[in-house]
Amino acid sequence: QIIFDPHTPNGNPNNNDLCNRRIRASANGRSVDLTVVDRCVICGANDLDLSQSAFEALGYHVDQATTALAAEPAPPALTYLYSVNLTFAEPISIGAVPYGTRDLLTISGGNVVGPKITGKIGTGLDWGLTDRQGIFSPDALYSLHTNDNATILVFEKGHAPHVHILFETASPKYAWLNNIVAYATGGPNDVGIGLDVWQVCLTFFFFFF
Structure with a gap:
């Protein structure tokens, strides 16, 4: 499809x-x-x-x-897309909920550098959950603004340090992002959270002739 x-x-x-x-x-x-x-x-x-x-x-x-x-x-192949550093404002604690502790994290910015995408992070939210074992599961939505003036929505979910990413954009140049799944791994760094992002490539390859 x-x-x-x-x-x-x-x-x-x-x-x-x-x-x-x-x-x-x-x-x-x-x-x-x-x-x-x-x-x-x-x-x-x-x-x-x-x-x-x-x-x-x-x-x-x-x-x-x-x-x-x-x-x-x-096994599926991985193609490196970019690395991202996310910065955050002060978290808002929601407190203890049935499955752990939830915080509302405002994504305030960051930068993106890589062979496929380079740009800046706009704003967004992460309403992730820290479970009773202390493992954080992100659930984030934020904007990525490329150096060539495209805007891309980034959807992140996962179970740290593993993150599943989907994209959405109206940019013709980056329309291919709408049809891929990405995998990221990383963790806290000096500015916030750092992630390395990889496209998960299909096992089947198609050639039209």
């Missing part, structure tokens, strides 16, 4: 310009050439609905009762 839907004019998949196009799917060190037929309405956003023969050509095994992997699947 991530690849198919942007090529659907006026929401009508019957007019999608990828239909009948040839693509190449790769996994497990193998490739198979396919023809795009239609939109899989029950698939996940990152899924491909393949014929059994195409699935087996990519190194997987299918029988009538079960679907089993012929080999251990390749």
Whole structure:
């Protein structure tokens, strides 16, 4: 759906310009050439609905009762996006809640430097929870303003030191961020919180021809 839907004019998949196009799917060190037929309405956003023969050509095994992997699947790859330092105003303590202690943290600024994105952090909020074991789980929303004048919303959730990130932007240049998942890890530093952010890349790769 991530690849198919942007090529659907006026929401009508019957007019999608990828239909009948040839693509190449790769996994497990193998490739198979396919023809795009239609939109899989029950698939996940990152899924491909393949014929059994195409699935087996990519190194997987299918029988009538079960679907089993012929080999251990390749782990997802990571592409480094940027590093960010977040600064905070004085926290507002909400206090003890059923699952721990919650504080309202106002994100007051910060900077972003990396090969994919460089800029400044605007404002935002983190209403994360510290559980009874002392582990902080962020739940944040803030704005990122790039050096080339794009504005990106950043959504963070996780279980420190591991953070799951989604993005939202209207910028054509950074529209690719709307369709990815990012992983970040980090922790407190001299100015606030520092995170290194990586794009989680799909196992399948597609080539149009």
